[in-house]
Amino acid sequence: MQTTIDWAALERAALDVQTRAHAPYSAYQVGAAVLTASGRIFAGCNVENASYGLSICAERSAIVQMVAAGERAPIALTVVTPGTSKLGPGVESPAIGAPCGMCRQTLAEFAEDLPIRMAVADRDGLSRMTSLAALLPEAFRAKSS
Numbered sequence: 001m002q003t004t005i006d007w008a009a010l011e012r013a014a015l016d017v018q019t020r021a022h023a024p025y026s027a028y029q030v031g032a033a034v035l036t037a038s039g040r041i042f043a044g045c046n047v048e049n050a051s052y053g054l055s056i057c058a059e060r061s062a063i064v065q066m067v068a069a070g071e072r073a074p075i076a077l078t079v080v081t082p083g084t085s086k087l088g089p090g091v092e093s094p095a096i097g098a099p100c101g102m103c104r105q106t107l108a109e110f111a112e113d114l115p116i117r118m119a120v121a122d123r124d125g126l127s128r129m130t131s132l133a134a135l136l137p138e139a140f141r142a143k144s145s
C-alpha cells in the first residue's frame with residue numbers, strides 16, 4: 001500500500017493526458033491524475049460534446065478509468081489546467097482551476113478526504129494545494145457500514 005505521494009509523477013501523467021483532451025468548444029484543456037492506495041496512477045482528460053452539457057471533466061474521466069480498472073481507493077489527485085485561456089468569447093478562465101461541484105461529489109463517492117494539487121500547465125511551478133474536505137464539506141454520502 002502506498003503511503004508517500006509522488007506529486008511529480010502525478011503531474012507528469014496529468015500533463016500528458018491534458019494534450020489529449022477533446023475541448024474544441026471551450027479550448028480549455030484539462031488533465032487529471034489520480035493515485036490509488038495500490039500505487040497506480042489513472043489519468044483522464046475533459047471530453048466535450050457539440051451538445052455542450054454532455055461534456056465530462058478531466059477529474060471524472062480519471063475516476064472512471066480508476067473504477068474500470070477495478071480500483072476504488074484514490075489517495076491523491078492532481079489537476080492541470082491551462083494558464084492562459086478563455087472559457088468562451090470574452091470569458092476569462094480562472095488563474096488556477098479548481099474541480100467543479102459535480103467532480104467534487106464524484107470524488108466524495110470514493111474518498112472521505114483527498115489531497116488535491118491544482119497546477120497550471122504553462123506557468124512553471126504555479127500550483128496550489130487543497131483537499132476534498134476543504135472543497136466539499138458535509139458531502140452527501142452513503143452511510144459507511
Ligand SMILES: O=c1ccn([C@H]2C[C@H](O)[C@@H](CO)O2)c(=O)[nH]1
Binds near residue numbers: 028
Ligand atoms: O475542473 C475542471 C473544470 C473544467 N473542466 C472542463 C469542462 C469543460 O470541458 C472545460 C471548460 O469548462 O473544462 C474540467 O475538466 N475540470
Ligand SMILES: [Zn+2]
Binds near residue numbers: 099
Ligand atoms: Zn468537473
